[in-house]
Amino acid sequence: MNEMTLDQVLTKHHKDNAIVDVDEPTVKLVVFALGNDWFAFHGNHIREILAQVDVFFVPGCPPSIEGVINVRGDIESVIRPRELLGLPDSGAYTCSSVLLGRGGGVSSGVRVDRVIDVIDAPQSSVQPPPATLPERMRLLALGVVHFQEHLVIVLNIDTMFAEFSRGLG
Amino acid sequence: MAIDIKKYIVRFSEEARDHINKLSEGLSELATGNADKACIDNIFRSVHTIKGSSRMLKLTTITQTAHKLEDVMGALRDGSLKPTPQLAQLLCSATDTLSALVERLAEKPDGDSLPPADQALLKALTLAVSGLDVEAQHRSPADPASPPMPAELLCAAKPLSAAATPASSPGQAAPQAQPQAPAGPASALTPSAPSQPPLVGSVAAKPAPQGEAEPRLKPAETVRVRLGKLDELIKLMGEVVSSHASMRQRLKDIRALENELALSVAKPVAARLHRFVQDLRDDVQAQEVLKDELHDKMLVMRMLPLAIIFEPAAHLVREMARSVGKQVECVVKGSEIELDRQMIDKLSDPIIHLIRNAVDHGLETAETRAASGKPAQGKLTLSARQDGSWVVIDVADDGGGIPLEAVRSKAVKKGFVSQERAASLSDEESIDLVFLPGFSTSSIITDLSGRGVGMDVVKQCVIDDLRGTISVETCPLQGATFSLRLPLSLAVMRVVLVEAQGLAFGFTSQYVEELLRLPRESLLRVAEREAVIIRNEFVPVAHLAEMLGIPSRAGRPPGRAGRTPGVLLLVLRVRNEKIALMVDDLLDERDMVIKTLPEHMRNLPLMAGMVTTGGTELVSVLHAPGLIDLARRTAPRSDRAQHEERGRRSILVVDDSMNTREIEKDVLEANGYAVTLAEDGVDGLRKALDGDFDAVLTDVEMPNMDGFTLTARLRQEERYRNKPIVIITSREKEEDKRRGIQVGADAYIVKGDFAQSNLAETLRVLLG
Incomplete structure (x- = not known):
């Protein structure tokens, strides 16, 4: 490094930049955690992230619905994604958030343990779901990305909500 | 019953104006030869609507004119008549006549003040249908010299109508030919310019109030608003109502604070605080009055008269009766009663099914009726009456009543009940059989509903969608009456709030029979479940919290409940069935805005909707019929x-x-x-x-x-x-x-x- 002239440094810098600057299409992802597993929804399907929201019990609901929330006067359901993904219930609901999403003709909240980040990931970084994923999850997965040394499964909210509302019918 | 017909006439003239505009547009297309089938259909429909609604209000002149116009349009529609410029002219002048009549009506909403129909125009239209030379027929009455003549003729031909309005008849005789006058000038105009200006002039020339000169420039008295916008507004209003509840809470809080501070702060401060609290109270109260009024007015905006359903239904009765060869008179009462638009939309199908049922099965043929000494013509009564904040709609026929024996045997044949069970059924229970899914198999397609509904769907619609109740009375030879009891609006209902295991639940008051506090000993253990005797009747008891499966972490710690002795029972009643729900506390009872659940949660059988309390807290309003079903299903069946x-x-x-x-x-x-x-x-x-x-x-x-x-x-x-x-x-x-x-x-x-x-x-x- 020491032997580099200023020019060389600038050239290298320019090259580095050039690599970064390639106009690759990106996708916005809302990354969240359910227990130790990380998942993501496409950002354009998520209308809002609600922290600290009171969920009200609704009698006679299937287990996939936790209850309902009051979003400025509109009633929205809150889905327990674990049921749909076939994950065990962690029981940890403290400081969890609700993602308000729309897909498959249904609008609903989704209970997540923790929202990690909202990122713009290059489209090429989203890889097809590995065959090792459990059957249930593979049906709902659009692909996987690596983020902060975690494998993040990108979920198809359309399929997920459609399946959810089928379960209600 | 005194019906304020004026209100309907105003409504009619508003509506008719729209249709006349459509007519004029369509006719100018027709005149330029650009009219396609859809265009002719549209004109036909507009004329038909004007005819129908004017007939309802007995606006004979308009009905007659529209009727003839409809005949011509009908002929055009089925192709037996070809559009010609002359015909278009004639139609235009007929439209103008209609328009003048409607404007006159808008000015003075009184059907009797209308002049009799212009016979010359009617004749021209009649001849037009037969395809005769429109031009020749039409010219002569339009001759400037002729107007007085048809007028005289009319007076002679219709002495009754003239006598009915003696005060105005001399004045009427002259103007009645007036709408005719523009027909001449109109035929000279280009077809694309409808002959309104001369017509308006001629109307203004009548011995009528001077202000009538420019009716077209009058501001419309109504504004059409998309239903969606209205719904949004009502939803927003609901939010205001809910947020006002939290304001009341704030007032309570500050009062409590005032009491606490009263002793510990200096006197002047306490006095200022007191004044502030008083002012706040006044403000909140003043706002509450405004809010209530605003809310009421808002809901009224979405109300529509039952006539919207009853009138076409009455028409349908006559049609159906004709198709099955029975003589039926349809009597409509109370069609001026207004219901929320949401209800009206949903009510149509059940009503149509009920009248269909009455015509098909309830009313007998003329011969059968004569044999049992009844007048040959059957009577079907559609009536509505208001009962508190409820509307009761009766569909009654004077037919043979529900043949319970036949119902029972059909139920046995279909395997719904066993032979011996059927024999033991009471009359009430037998009537209930007709509401079983699959009992009525005749699938009915009507022009109006376009889909088949059975009695089970009627029941489901009334109970689940309209939050109402349905009951049946039948008497052999005297007929059957189906009564629907419905709330005026689904948006606001009286709600009783109770607490069970720390959670609040609401019940719409139509199902709440009473609230009782009884000593624990009065609960009886009967056949594996609890029951209580209320006025000589056993009522099964259920624990609300257990029934709903309230998760333990959802509830708050129990409130007052623990301290009061005995059990608090909320008795619900759906038709003949009752259930006493054990609850912890009564929280409140008031009119509340019912919010609907998200689309995908509408099918939950236990839920009627939600209400907000204390600002943002959501409380489930439970659907009593669903609860009773649940109780019945979960009741321990003894192993027989x-x-x-x-x-x-x-x-x-x-x-x-x-x-x-x-x-x-x-x-x-x-x-x-x-x-x-x-x-x-x-x-x-x-x-x-x-x-x-x-x-x-x-x-x-x-x-x-x-x-x-x-x-x-x-x-x-x-x-x-x-x-x-x-x-x-x-x-x-x-x-x-x-x-x-x-x-x-x-x-x-x-x-x-x-x-x-x-x-x-x-x-x-x-x-x-």
Whole structure:
């Protein structure tokens, strides 16, 4: 490094930049955690992230619905994604958030343990779901990305909500 | 019933203006030869609508003109007439006539003030239909010299209508030909310029108020708003109402704070605080008044008269009657009563099905009616009346009534009930059979609904979608009446809020019969479940919290509930069925805005919607019919199989309360008896004589024939002379007991000490 002239440094810098600057299409992802597993929804399907929201019990609901929330006067359901993904219930609901999403003709909240980040990931970084994923999850997965040394499964909210509302019918 | 016809006339003229505009547009297309089939269809429909609604309001002149116009359009539509410029002219002038009449009506909403129809125009239109030379026919009456003549003719031909409006008839005679006048000038105009200006001039020339000169420039009295926008506004209003509740809470809080601080702060500060609290209270109250008024007005905006359903329904009755070859008169009452638009939309299908049912099955043919001494023409009454914040809609026919025997045998044939069960059904229960899914199989497609509905769908729609109730009364030879009891609006309803395991739940008040606090001992254990006696009737008891499966972490710590003695029971009633729900506390009762659940959660059977309390808190409003269904399903069914081989003895249970009958039946069946039910003394006697029962259990107070009389009557029968008869009643008086023994009862059980073992034991002893 020491032997580099200023020019060389600038050239290298320019090259580095050039690599970064390639106009690759990106996708916005809302990354969240359910227990130790990380998942993501496409950002354009998520209308809002609600922290600290009171969920009200609704009698006679299937287990996939936790209850309902009051979003400025509109009633929205809150889905327990674990049921749909076939994950065990962690029981940890403290400081969890609700993602308000729309897909498959249904609008609903989704209970997540923790929202990690909202990122713009290059489209090429989203890889097809590995065959090792459990059957249930593979049906709902659009692909996987690596983020902060975690494998993040990108979920198809359309399929997920459609399946959810089928379960209600 | 005094109907404010004016209101409808105003509404009619608004609507007719729209249609006339459409007409004019369509006709100019027609005149330029650009009219396609859709265009002609549209014109036809507009004319048809004007005709129909004017007929409803007895605006004869408009009806006649529109009718002739409709004939011409009909001929154009089916191709028997070809559009010609002359014809277009004639149609234009007919439209202008209509327009003038409508404007006149808008000015003075009184049907009687309309001039009689312009016979020359009508004649021209009639001739046009037959394809004669429109031009020739039309010119002559349009001749400037002719107007007075048809007017005179009219007066002569229609003395009645002239006599009906004596004050105006001299003045009327002249203007009635006036709309005719522009026909001449109009034919000289280019077709694309409708002949409004001369027409307006001619109308203004009448001896009428001067202000009429420019009716077209008058601001419209109504504004059309998309329903979606109105709904948004009403939703927003609902939010204001809810947020006002939190304001009231704030007021309470500050008052509490004031009391707390009163002693510890300096006097002037306390005084200022006090003033602030007073001001705040006044503000909140003033705002509440405004808010309530605003809210009421807002909801009224979405209300529509029942006429929207009743009028086409009445028309449908006549059509249906004709198609099945019956003579039916349709009487409509109370069509001015207004309901929320949401309700009106949903009400149409059930009403159509009910009238269809009445015409098809209820009313007899003319011959049958004559044979039973009734007038040949059947009568179907569609009536509505307001009852508090409810509307009761009756669909009544004067036909043969529901043939319960046929209903029962059909139910057996379809496998809904067993033969022996059918025989034991009470009349009420038999009527209920028609509401079973799949009972009525005739799938009905009507022009209006376009889809088939059965009685089960009617019931479901009324109960689940309209949050109402349906009841049926039938009387042989006199007819049947289906009564729908509906809330005025689904948006706001009276809600009773109760608490169970720390959570609040709402019930819409139509299902709430009463709220009782009873000592814990008054709960009885009957056939594996709890019941309570409320005024001589067994009502099953359910724990609301258990029934709903409230998660333990959802609730707050119990409030006042623990401190008060006894149990608090909320008695719900749906049709004849009751259930007493054990709740912890009564929280509130007031009119509340019902919010709907998200689309995908609408099918939850237990939910009627949600209300907000205290600002943002959501409370479930429970659907009583759903709860009763749930209670019925989860009620522990005694395993009868083990008693099966005991050689079942048959018992007749006579009681006018359905709940009591059902509970006694459960007790007895749990003990291995076969049970037949009867709903009063007469029914009991009939069934007792038809069958051969090992024992009879009867209530005392019942309609038609009481238990004492029934007992005495049965004792006269050879078969029942020695059979055990047990009187079960809430009458505890000694003299009643004595009377029971006198008439020949073997045992007298007071409902208060009624327990399963007691009854079963008594029977075992009596039956040996």
